[in-house]
Amino acid sequence: MANMAQKYNPHAIEKQWQQKWAADHIYEVEEDNKRTKFYALTMFPYTSGDLHIGHWYAMAPSDVYARFKRMQGYNVLHPMGFDAFGLPAENAAINHGIHPYNWTMRNVENMRQQLKSMGAIYDWSREVITCLPDYYKWTQWFFLKLYDAGLAYRAEAPVNWCPKCQTVLANEQVVGEGLCERCSTQVTKKELEQWFFRITKYAEELLDHSCLDWPERIKTMQRNWVGKSEGAEISFRLENENIEQKQIKVFTTRPDTIFGVTFFLLAPEHPLVPKLTTPECKAEVGKYIAWCRRQTEYERLALGKEKTGVFLGSYVVNPLNEERVPIWITDYVLPTYGTGAVMAVPAHDERDLEFAKKFKLPVRTVIAPPSWTGEELMEAYTDSGTMANSGEFNGLPSEKGYKAICDLLEAKGWGKRTVIYRLRDWLISRQRYWGAPIPIIYCDKCGVIPVPENNLPVMLPADAEFKPTGESPLKYCQSFVNTTCPKCSGIARRETDTMDTFMCSSWYFLRYTSPEMSDGPFSDAKVKYWLPVDLYTGGAEHAVMHLFYTRFFIKALRDMDLLDFDEPFARLFNQGTIIYRGDKMSKSRGNVIAPDEYVTELGADAVRGYLMFIGPWDQGGEWNDRGIVGVSRWLNRVWTLATTDYSSRVNDPETEKEFLHLTHKTIKEVTADLERLRFNTMLASLMEFSNYLSKIKEGGMVSNSIWWETIDYLLLLLAPTAPHLSEELWARTGHSYTIHNQPWPEYDQKLAKEEEITLVIQINGKLRDKLLVPASINEVEAKELALSRERVKAYIDVKKLTRVIYIPKRVVNIVVAS
Ligand SMILES: [Zn+2]
Ligand SMILES: [Zn+2]
Numbered sequence: 001m002a003n004m005a006q007k008y009n010p011h012a013i014e015k016q017w018q019q020k021w022a023a024d025h026i027y028e029v030e031e032d033n034k035r036t037k038f039y040a041l042t043m044f045p046y047t048s049g050d051l052h053i054g055h056w057y058a059m060a061p062s063d064v065y066a067r068f069k070r071m072q073g074y075n076v077l078h079p080m081g082f083d084a085f086g087l088p089a090e091n092a093a094i095n096h097g098i099h100p101y102n103w104t105m106r107n108v109e110n111m112r113q114q115l116k117s118m119g120a121i122y123d124w125s126r127e128v129i130t131c132l133p134d135y136y137k138w139t140q141w142f143f144l145k146l147y148d149a150g151l152a153y154r155a156e157a158p159v160n161w162c163p164k165c166q167t168v169l170a171n172e173q174v175v176g177e178g179l180c181e182r183c184s185t186q187v188t189k190k191e192l193e194q195w196f197f198r199i200t201k202y203a204e205e206l207l208d209h210s211c212l213d214w215p216e217r218i219k220t221m222q223r224n225w226v227g228k229s230e231g232a233e234i235s236f237r238l239e240n241e242n243i244e245q246k247q248i249k250v251f252t253t254r255p256d257t258i259f260g261v262t263f264f265l266l267a268p269e270h271p272l273v274p275k276l277t278t279p280e281c282k283a284e285v286g287k288y289i290a291w292c293r294r295q296t297e298y299e300r301l302a303l304g305k306e307k308t309g310v311f312l313g314s315y316v317v318n319p320l321n322e323e324r325v326p327i328w329i330t331d332y333v334l335p336t337y338g339t340g341a342v343m344a345v346p347a348h349d350e351r352d353l354e355f356a357k358k359f360k361l362p363v364r365t366v367i368a369p370p371s372w373t374g375e376e377l378m379e380a381y382t383d384s385g386t387m388a389n390s391g392e393f394n395g396l397p398s399e400k401g402y403k404a405i406c407d408l409l410e411a412k413g414w415g416k417r418t419v420i421y422r423l424r425d426w427l428i429s430r431q432r433y434w435g436a437p438i439p440i441i442y443c444d445k446c447g448v449i450p451v452p453e454n455n456l457p458v459m460l461p462a463d464a465e466f467k468p469t470g471e472s473p474l475k476y477c478q479s480f481v482n483t484t485c486p487k488c489s490g491i492a493r494r495e496t497d498t499m500d501t502f503m504c505s506s507w508y509f510l511r512y513t514s515p516e517m518s519d520g521p522f523s524d525a526k527v528k529y530w531l532p533v534d535l536y537t538g539g540a541e542h543a544v545m546h547l548f549y550t551r552f553f554i555k556a557l558r559d560m561d562l563l564d565f566d567e568p569f570a571r572l573f574n575q576g577t578i579i580y581r582g583d584k585m586s587k588s589r590g591n592v593i594a595p596d597e598y599v600t601e602l603g604a605d606a607v608r609g610y611l612m613f614i615g616p617w618d619q620g621g622e623w624n625d626r627g628i629v630g631v632s633r634w635l636n637r638v639w640t641l642a643t644t645d646y647s648s649r650v651n652d653p654e655t656e657k658e659f660l661h662l663t664h665k666t667i668k669e670v671t672a673d674l675e676r677l678r679f680n681t682m683l684a685s686l687m688e689f690s691n692y693l694s695k696i697k698e699g700g701m702v703s704n705s706i707w708w709e710t711i712d713y714l715l716l717l718l719a720p721t722a723p724h725l726s727e728e729l730w731a732r733t734g735h736s737y738t739i740h741n742q743p744w745p746e747y748d749q750k751l752a753k754e755e756e757i758t759l760v761i762q763i764n765g766k767l768r769d770k771l772l773v774p775a776s777i778n779e780v781e782a783k784e785l786a787l788s789r790e791r792v793k794a795y796i797d798v799k800k801l802t803r804v805i806y807i808p809k810r811v812v813n814i815v816v817a818s
Helices: 010-024 053-071 087-096 100-117 133-148 199-206 216-226 255-260 279-293 297-301 350-359 398-412 524-530 546-559 595-602 604-613 625-643 653-675 679-699 704-718 723-732 779-787 790-798
Strands: 037-042 075-077 152-162 167-169 188-197 228-238 247-252 263-266 310-317 324-329 341-344 415-421 440-443 447-450 482-484 491-494 533-538 569-574 577-580 620-622 756-763 766-774 800-807 811-817
Touching (some): 010 100, 010 595, 010 723, 037 053, 037 524, 053 075, 053 533, 100 595, 133 447, 199 216, 199 546, 228 398, 247 255, 247 415, 255 398, 279 310, 341 350, 398 415, 595 604, 595 625, 625 679, 653 704, 679 704, 756 790, 766 779, 779 800
Parallel strands (some): 037 075, 756 811
Antiparallel strands (some): 228 247, 263 341, 440 447, 440 491, 482 491, 800 811
């Protein structure tokens, strides 16, 4: 490419290098037991349309990191694929009147070209597309494995239903004020026969992030999602003669407050409600239950709203003090949490107190706050304290009372210590077309029969009418539904629901290791070599969905002896968001930036560089057209530095010393910043360094050999960020192809080290302290450092500080008034 114009022309060089890299297969990787592997994974995109700059923001910095690890000598796997089933593709297909398959594959084609224009090291021979039969065959196979292991089951359950999308939603897909995550429609409830995965079996293990290098907030969100509560299950006695059941169970986290129970609450849906309702209360109760049905879960749990409820006319007996307390129903008790019953302790629970005030029910303090003198509490007291009004337990600290009461409950058989979780099983049935069919057959004679493994995949029929009706579109596709029973060969029907796409994305990173496998989902040996993923990057919005389901999935596979590790993603990093015109980019706001025109105009390297310069990667930043032009100008300056002649004129030893120091300091800083994924400060160092180089070049102040050695370093440091430009300049400065197979530069410890000086600290002219500081220290830093010294503080604490004088690189003199 030597005959090219001397001007930086990204358009001309980028395509050519991309083609050459592809033709030479330089980014294809194989297992190599002699090298340390590094699996750098970026969340694969949905196929709902074009890539916008937000996708690039997820992908370009992670490619830079993968390239960096590669130059460091790791055997790096950094694959790419497409999350191709699911609602976005199906809705888009419906809106555009094209078959979801055609729509999806057209998008894949387009997105793949866009990704190629980014110049990433994706090994395209490993591409995974989840909607293709050679992939979903194995998604179905995993379903059968989970079924065999007792981790997949069918049950009738009230489900979240989006009336607009006409489908069931997982709890995780109901967001904000009970809205559909996809279309923001108010979610309702519906009773359906559904397939579930027993994720609750792993609740305790999913709480454990101890071996994971993950952001704290994601771990917290997952912990809250599991919602573990420790407490006791207690039986209250029922004395209604016409009811068989003689007790009713509650769960409480505060058994130490049991003497403060003044009423009892049930969820309106609790099965005992009709039996416990006395004839005189029937009308009122019926009206209330009907009203509750119209409320969403979000409305029911909203804090601070006025409490509602009705008395059933019946009572329960508190086992500890034999008191009869009235039973009410209220909407803030949910049938799905605990036992659907609550022992109300208004003195020590905010919502119970609001309820008691509204319905004039008694309030009894049983946990005394410090220095309490028996007066009525104005607010619910929820901390620990001293037990009061609690019979034999009076005077005990409440923590001790908790234990004593649990012991008593267990001794008398009235209850037991227990743990409950908010987590519910993962509902995976979807009444939609564009997903992997659930491989189950229903036979009137034999019941539920899994599709035999050798009959997989259960193909998604191409000719089904896929418009949503509220029922699975596959129900109306006779050629799909009608089948024969694998057991008795009689007439049978196929399951017509498809699987939640989070099932497809729970294992795609295993498939990347061996996409060619046709007799299994993955090669054991290859998975053993590459997994777990060393660094996983993507959006934080997946905290309690994809990132949570995948952990469950891997643990389930481990327990089936299909894998030998516990966690899929050792390190997790969430990138921030790119803001444009003051808002998060979205098609509906019309503020989406397409990367393509910038790539055409300024080059992929400028777009990559600018995205990384915009702010710390985990925070994101505001896209600004002037900003990207600035990065493009910088790349032009690098071009000039490397392509124009250099001649040494003044060979100043001091300058050379400084030059080498700054070179090695820059290598050190860039390496450290890349390791921490601090791309913006990495680029700031490189920019500062290239400015310095321009200055030195003008004066010709270092020898030719040192100059060109440093230009090599600059290009190597730039290679992960600007792979095309650095490759071109590597060739133009006379090196052999390819820069991307060069080792990452090592810095010389001695040269990189900051020179140190001794800073003397005087107080009123007298030497009081001495310390070693970097020679580059500035006035502000030196003064701050001096004033923070313990020895200095001792003086200025008692006397008035009047002035601080700095004599550069020598003395800080502190003047105090006596
Ligand atoms: Zn919806
Ligand atoms: Zn049968």
